[in-house]
Amino acid sequence: MNDLWVKHCGISHTGSFKDLGMSVLVSQVNRLRKMGRPVVGVGCASTGDTSAALSAYCASAGIPSMVFLPANRISMAQLVQPIANGAFVLSIDTDFDGCMQLIREVTAELPIYLANSLNSLRLEGQKTAAIEILQQFDWEVPDWVIVPGGNLGNIYAFYKGFQMCKELGLVDRIPRLVCAQAANANPLYLYFKAGWKDFKAIKASTTFASAIQIGDPVSIDRAVYALQNSNGIVEEATEEELMDAMAQADSTGMFICPHTGVALSALFKLRNSGVIKPTDKTVVVSTAHGLKFTQSKTDYHSKDIKDMACRFSNPPVQVNADFGSVMDVLKKYLLSKAH
Numbered sequence: 001m002n003d004l005w006v007k008h009c010g011i012s013h014t015g016s017f018k019d020l021g022m023s024v025l026v027s028q029v030n031r032l033r034k035m036g037r038p039v040v041g042v043g044c045a046s047t048g049d050t051s052a053a054l055s056a057y058c059a060s061a062g063i064p065s066m067v068f069l070p071a072n073r074i075s076m077a078q079l080v081q082p083i084a085n086g087a088f089v090l091s092i093d094t095d096f097d098g099c100m101q102l103i104r105e106v107t108a109e110l111p112i113y114l115a116n117s118l119n120s121l122r123l124e125g126q127k128t129a130a131i132e133i134l135q136q137f138d139w140e141v142p143d144w145v146i147v148p149g150g151n152l153g154n155i156y157a158f159y160k161g162f163q164m165c166k167e168l169g170l171v172d173r174i175p176r177l178v179c180a181q182a183a184n185a186n187p188l189y190l191y192f193k194a195g196w197k198d199f200k201a202i203k204a205s206t207t208f209a210s211a212i213q214i215g216d217p218v219s220i221d222r223a224v225y226a227l228q229n230s231n232g233i234v235e236e237a238t239e240e241e242l243m244d245a246m247a248q249a250d251s252t253g254m255f256i257c258p259h260t261g262v263a264l265s266a267l268f269k270l271r272n273s274g275v276i277k278p279t280d281k282t283v284v285v286s287t288a289h290g291l292k293f294t295q296s297k298t299d300y301h302s303k304d305i306k307d308m309a310c311r312f313s314n315p316p317v318q319v320n321a322d323f324g325s326v327m328d329v330l331k332k333y334l335l336s337k338a339h
């Protein structure tokens with residue numbers, strides 16, 4: 001492809017695109033509290049990125065934050081973020097969907113402001129990524145934008161941003177949107193394949209793309225609206241596909257998260273099937289920093305994943321601490337590169 005771009009949304013304060021929306025939401029809560037509104041704090045359910053953003057901005061504003069996390073289902077780096085920022089961290093023995101259900105019940109009872117993406121303030125912030133893409137292309141509209149999807153607020157936020165630019169007359173069309181899901185957590189994909197008939201929430205299975213391990217997305221209706229109004233597509237990626245895609249991208253100098261691997265897998269599939277053409281201007285949205293997901297990368301490069309060939313692994317070479325041994329392995333390496 002000769003016009004392929006990766007939009008990095010994870011090189012930000014807490015390392016994910018959630019910063020875009022959470023800074024807007026927490027600013028508004030700050031204003032409400034200063035106006036004397038009875039908001040005792042802000043809460044969210046999270047697979048790790050929303051909680052990191054919420055706790056950082058709340059700490060900065062001096063607002064109590066409460067995060068509901070599925071126990072043992074988020075990366076260590078993500079878990080330590082709200083802990084370090086002083087949030088009240090609940091590690092709950094359920095999955096994300098269970099946490100989401102609980103926070104909705106709790107916020108219906110207590111004056112805790114719900115910070116998940118069903119709150120439109122989040123989407124107002126996140127839609128700026130779409131505006132930024134257009135601005136960076138000098139208002140030339142890409143043909144495709146591929147976004148990983150779990151709770152599904154972000155695909156709608158992108159639609160909203162592009163649509164707003166069209167309504168303002170800044171552009172005359174919007175890109176076709178692709179939502180990419182992990183095959184282990186693919187309720188939107190199944191719904192799309194069924195011709196948008198009879199949505200069924202699922203029990204999401206474990207996936208390396210842990211931030212999108214969601215079976216009952218809160219923004220399902222908004223996502224469908226975004227896809228239907230952008231002539232959009234939903235694709236999925238197996239665990240092997242997403243890990244291979246992540247490793248391939250990293251080998252070019254990036255350091256992406258597994259969710260971006262899902263989006264890249266979708267790109268490969270749509271390109272191979274000819275849906276995306278070689279000259280199509282295409283943007284893959286990278287949602288979080290790879291440093292949050294070092295364990296999965298380490299497992300991959302150590303070929304330590306059951307039933308996965310790890311085709312693009314690059315394991316470190318164990319070598320004796322003497323000049324001859326080091327020279328031997330170096331020469332072998334350099335010879336392999338000469339061909």
Ligand SMILES: N[C@@H](CCOP(=O)(O)O)C(=O)O
Nearest residue numbers: 046047048049050116117151
């Ligand atoms: N991947 C998310 C899940 C919650 O999504 P949200 O956009 O509704 O807050 C996370 O990082 O927690």
